[in-house]
Amino acid sequence: MTTTIDATTAPEDAAAPLPAAPTPPAKKRKLKWPGFGIVFAVGFLGSLTFLAIFADYLSFIPYPDAKIPGPDGRPGRYEWGPGTAAWFGTDGVSGDVFSKVIYGARTSLQVGIFATVFGILVGGFLGVIAGYFRGWVDRIVMIITDCLLALPALLLAIILVDRLSDLAEDASWLGWLSRKWTIVITLGILATAPLARIVRAQTLSLREREFVLAARSLGAKPGRVMFREILPNLIPAILTVGFTGLSILIAAEGALAFLGLGVEVGTPTWGKLIDENRNKIDEAWWATIFPCLMLFLTVLSFNIIGDRLSRRFDIRQAGV
Amino acid sequence: MSDLIQASSRDIDGPLLVLKDVTTHFKTPRGLVRAVDGVSFTLDRGKALGIVGESGSGKTILSRSIMGLLPPRGTVRGGSITFEGREIGNLGRKEMRSVWGKEMAMIFQDPMTSLNPVMKIGRQIAEPLQIHLGMTKQNAWATAERLLQDVRIPEAKRRLEQYPHEMSGGMRQRVMIAIALACGPTALFADEPTTALDVTVQAQILDLLGEQRRDRNMSLVLVTHDLGVVAGHTDEIAVMYGGKLVEKATTKGLFANMKMPYTEALLNSIPRLEDRSHTRLSAIAGRPPDLVNPPKGCRFAPRCPYAQPKCQNEEPPLVPTAEDPNHLYACWYPVGSPENTEIKVRIAASKSEFAAAAGGN
Amino acid sequence: MAGTGKAHLRDSPDVLLRIEDLVVEFPVGRTGLKVNAVSGISLDVLRGETLGLVGESGCGKSTTGRAIMQLPRPTSGSVVFEGSELTRLTGDEMREARTRMQMIFQDPISSLNPRRKVRQIVMEPLNIWKRGTDAERSQKVDSILEEVGIDPTRAAESQPHQFSGGQCQRISIARSLVLDPSLIICDEPVSALDVSVQAQVLNLLEDLKAEYGLTLIFIAHDLAVVKNISDRVAVMYLGKICEVAPSDVLYENPAHHYTSVLLNSIPVPDPEVAVTKTAIEGEPPSPVLPPPGCRFNPRCPAAQDICRTEEPQLRAVGDGHFVACHFPTVTPVELSTR
Ligand SMILES: Nc1ncnc2c1ncn2[C@@H]1O[C@H](COP(=O)(O)OP(=O)(O)OP(=O)(O)O)[C@@H](O)[C@H]1O
Numbered sequence A: 001m002t003t004t005i006d007a008t009t010a011p012e013d014a015a016a017p018l019p020a021a022p023t024p025p026a027k028k029r030k031l032k033w034p035g036f037g038i039v040f041a042v043g044f045l046g047s048l049t050f051l052a053i054f055a056d057y058l059s060f061i062p063y064p065d066a067k068i069p070g071p072d073g074r075p076g077r078y079e080w081g082p083g084t085a086a087w088f089g090t091d092g093v094s095g096d097v098f099s100k101v102i103y104g105a106r107t108s109l110q111v112g113i114f115a116t117v118f119g120i121l122v123g124g125f126l127g128v129i130a131g132y133f134r135g136w137v138d139r140i141v142m143i144i145t146d147c148l149l150a151l152p153a154l155l156l157a158i159i160l161v162d163r164l165s166d167l168a169e170d171a172s173w174l175g176w177l178s179r180k181w182t183i184v185i186t187l188g189i190l191a192t193a194p195l196a197r198i199v200r201a202q203t204l205s206l207r208e209r210e211f212v213l214a215a216r217s218l219g220a221k222p223g224r225v226m227f228r229e230i231l232p233n234l235i236p237a238i239l240t241v242g243f244t245g246l247s248i249l250i251a252a253e254g255a256l257a258f259l260g261l262g263v264e265v266g267t268p269t270w271g272k273l274i275d276e277n278r279n280k281i282d283e284a285w286w287a288t289i290f291p292c293l294m295l296f297l298t299v300l301s302f303n304i305i306g307d308r309l310s311r312r313f314d315i316r317q318a319g320v
Numbered sequence B: 001m002s003d004l005i006q007a008s009s010r011d012i013d014g015p016l017l018v019l020k021d022v023t024t025h026f027k028t029p030r031g032l033v034r035a036v037d038g039v040s041f042t043l044d045r046g047k048a049l050g051i052v053g054e055s056g057s058g059k060t061i062l063s064r065s066i067m068g069l070l071p072p073r074g075t076v077r078g079g080s081i082t083f084e085g086r087e088i089g090n091l092g093r094k095e096m097r098s099v100w101g102k103e104m105a106m107i108f109q110d111p112m113t114s115l116n117p118v119m120k121i122g123r124q125i126a127e128p129l130q131i132h133l134g135m136t137k138q139n140a141w142a143t144a145e146r147l148l149q150d151v152r153i154p155e156a157k158r159r160l161e162q163y164p165h166e167m168s169g170g171m172r173q174r175v176m177i178a179i180a181l182a183c184g185p186t187a188l189f190a191d192e193p194t195t196a197l198d199v200t201v202q203a204q205i206l207d208l209l210g211e212q213r214r215d216r217n218m219s220l221v222l223v224t225h226d227l228g229v230v231a232g233h234t235d236e237i238a239v240m241y242g243g244k245l246v247e248k249a250t251t252k253g254l255f256a257n258m259k260m261p262y263t264e265a266l267l268n269s270i271p272r273l274e275d276r277s278h279t280r281l282s283a284i285a286g287r288p289p290d291l292v293n294p295p296k297g298c299r300f301a302p303r304c305p306y307a308q309p310k311c312q313n314e315e316p317p318l319v320p321t322a323e324d325p326n327h328l329y330a331c332w333y334p335v336g337s338p339e340n341t342e343i344k345v346r347i348a349a350s351k352s353e354f355a356a357a358a359g360g361n
Numbered sequence C: 001m002a003g004t005g006k007a008h009l010r011d012s013p014d015v016l017l018r019i020e021d022l023v024v025e026f027p028v029g030r031t032g033l034k035v036n037a038v039s040g041i042s043l044d045v046l047r048g049e050t051l052g053l054v055g056e057s058g059c060g061k062s063t064t065g066r067a068i069m070q071l072p073r074p075t076s077g078s079v080v081f082e083g084s085e086l087t088r089l090t091g092d093e094m095r096e097a098r099t100r101m102q103m104i105f106q107d108p109i110s111s112l113n114p115r116r117k118v119r120q121i122v123m124e125p126l127n128i129w130k131r132g133t134d135a136e137r138s139q140k141v142d143s144i145l146e147e148v149g150i151d152p153t154r155a156a157e158s159q160p161h162q163f164s165g166g167q168c169q170r171i172s173i174a175r176s177l178v179l180d181p182s183l184i185i186c187d188e189p190v191s192a193l194d195v196s197v198q199a200q201v202l203n204l205l206e207d208l209k210a211e212y213g214l215t216l217i218f219i220a221h222d223l224a225v226v227k228n229i230s231d232r233v234a235v236m237y238l239g240k241i242c243e244v245a246p247s248d249v250l251y252e253n254p255a256h257h258y259t260s261v262l263l264n265s266i267p268v269p270d271p272e273v274a275v276t277k278t279a280i281e282g283e284p285p286s287p288v289l290p291p292p293g294c295r296f297n298p299r300c301p302a303a304q305d306i307c308r309t310e311e312p313q314l315r316a317v318g319d320g321h322f323v324a325c326h327f328p329t330v331t332p333v334e335l336s337t338r
């Protein structure tokens, strides 16, 4: 038995008589303050992205390998705290922390976003087919995800980075597989398992819904049912998990850098910055705290946006 | 907590529940939704009242207004609700907590979603007993078992250890009733308690509600869209349409002497067993009014076969019938009035003409 | 498996659908037990007829409907539709055959994809089967939407949740009609609706049936509703058929004890009659371990020893009236040869 339609859940229930059902009035777009959180999140990520992309052309951002002379006129270790000479202070090699944070954003954001996209595409696909076909397809996908989830993530990452790097060296056609892309793929694979799990669970419940049954009874082929009927209903879940995952992956890139599995030498990332400076946090807090703060704010912003998007996509909440 | 109720002056002789001009409006982007618009009635102790009307006529919101279970945001309330002589219309959630369970309890339409799926049935019944009545755990579980027996669940002891998904829809609704009865409420509100159930189980649940009401001398408010459901299980019936009360009478009086064309139309839309198959049902054309912009005069006028110009412009007041001062209705041309009879005759004539034409072909 | 008999099957060239010994079982987890959702039922439907299927929740009505559509395929038994044996069709042939029969579901809102526009939903079958040009498709969809009382312009820009339950059911009906099917299986299409909307939808179904020359299987738990729309009614209990009869006969002359129970449960909108009725006690037993003999025996007021051991077979008690009961309330007639 299913529920009965309650007017409380369908406020449109009480419209005018049927024969002359009025079309709803054209939506008036009134600008409304969308809330502090979302404005902050979009503003922060927007400016960060802007700065990261155009850093080369902005005169107030020094190059990351530029040496900032200390008070005595010569470069040294951690000579400036936050101030006018260097906004976020300088690090152990006289580099400008602000500049490194901005340039670090390039790599960190790219790695995070591409890895998430990889995870969504692969994990989402595996999840949908597993949930829809069940049977042996499901079993295979579940075995793969179980394996991925059973191994400690870090160990798995180390193995993957190592193997992929070897592969890239041996196979000439893998020339594009730089250290950055290796890390992207590694993190993407890590993100696949939880995404596949969640998408599978949702698909399992959606496939029993009557509109899916209706589509099948109309003669739709499995592909059509999966991608036209089921997939759009998975978007909220994928978005929520994707954005949360994105923030975890950006942080994970830092963790890999900790282990010396970072991107190429000379390319700053937040993880590497934190790793290089964390031992000196007593004397030069800024060199660790600012990259940490950026990481934190980025993760927070992605979470806020993800949350907002998933609410936006929730029909019940968006409709009213 | 319970001192609060004790302290308030209890009016033991008067009616249990008195509603005066109760309104509940919701602020929405589309405008003000007048879900309940000036409803007044009284309910006596131990009596069963049926609230009947189509979906969207404000039945649920009315019963939730009485229970104080409205969404807090954008709700505009008005009028007065007195329960046992005490004004409860303006109580906050905190104060209502002393009323819920012990004074008033509610069961909902959907037995599938109103129970917590991850909690054992026993705990769901026992916990409120421990909290509200301060029972010990053993006592509460023993009471829970007795309650399950009361609502006719076989093997009550074993069932206490089960989870909701292990039970059928009818069983779950029985559990809901047991939970509602746990703290011995004076009034029980049942909002479409059987709409999600099949007819056999519906009959069982309705019987159970009636039996518990008599045993506990409890008042029952039975909300439903089906006049058939209330016919055998209530003392009085209130018919709602478009947020308003349009007819109220004793159950016998209402069926014997229906005044409101809407009530009559609701009754006629029920398929009758004694009619031959393929008998055309007299459906009410159209849909209930938009409660943001309700019609100016009688709210039923756009769908009423007997509507006259007066109906479109002037709102009919709620007035008693000539025979029975307790039978109230709001209609300019009630069933049985000359205008109504005349139109009825005309409709019947055109129908038979149509039938003759169809038969002739 | 002891079938409940096939005495009621008709031998007419007009038979559109014929189900024989249909069995549907579902495994219970990994326990090795199974849910006996449908246990060997046989039915037939003539072209242009409406067959009603009534019974309590869980008795296998929906499962029967879905098994006819081969969604999922039944465990055993035969389903012959328009002369072809559906259980033997390959996946692609079956997809083709499904366009000739359609299904309408109980929950009007959940049977429409919440993320698509209503007009697209109704158009979908035509897109799947690439019928006609874009213009022809649009025209067909608009005319059917008009027919069921939905404004096509509003349908083009609204999603299902912007319509009421009754309107969603009309949309489902429109969708089921666009491919011009010959059979529509209506699985409790009015159970979730108000009485007033229920009457509108029932009338609409009757009109469309006449206009499109449809054959209907109408599933519901309320015998009054089923009687109104059906020519012939089959009463089901726990995966078996108890009684088959023309709808008026079933009401005037119920032969099975369970049919009387169903008749008695219907809420009568008359206070004088309503108070005299009493509901049957208890619930149907679990379909995992159905009782031996007559499946109704644990609740039957007339049960005797034979009912607990021997399964009753369907036999005639009147013209087109068949019952599976050892002690029916109507005396069986011996019809010589059928
Ligand atoms: N996929 C499934 N797996 C296991 N058991 C199932 C499945 N589908 C149905 N059943 C069981 O089969 C029996 C018949 O179910 P069915 O849905 O056909 O009942 P119904 O008569 O349509 O009931 P309702 O009135 O509630 O719709 C029930 O006991 C049900 O729990």
Ligand SMILES: Nc1ncnc2c1ncn2[C@@H]1O[C@H](COP(=O)(O)OP(=O)(O)O)[C@@H](O)[C@H]1O
Binding pocket: A006, A007, A008, A010, A011, A012, A013, A014, B026, B027, B028, B033, B034, B035, B053, B054, B055, B056, B057, B058, B059, B060, B061, B062, B071, B291
């Ligand atoms: N929270 C809410 N906000 C706005 N409108 C609401 C809300 N709850 C209910 N309504 C509207 O109030 C009217 C009455 O609803 P309800 O009491 O649930 O009807 P019924 O129970 O009679 O079917 C409906 O038009 C419904 O859409």
Ligand code: SF4
Binding pocket: B260, B261, B262, B298, B299, B300, B301, B302, B304, B305, B306, B307, B308, B311, B316, B330, B331, B332, B333, B334
């Ligand atoms: S007042 Fe007029 S429109 Fe309203 S119910 Fe009476 S006759 Fe019909």
Ligand code: SF4
Binding pocket: C256, C257, C258, C294, C295, C296, C297, C298, C300, C301, C302, C303, C304, C307, C312, C324, C325, C326, C327, C328
């Ligand atoms: S066969 Fe026996 S148990 Fe079954 S319905 Fe008939 S009398 Fe009752």
Ligand SMILES: [Mg+2]
Binding pocket: A006, A007, A008, B056, B059, B060, B192
């Ligand atoms: Mg309601």
Ligand SMILES: [Mg+2]
Binding pocket: A001, C061, C062, C063, C187, C188
């Ligand atoms: Mg069903």
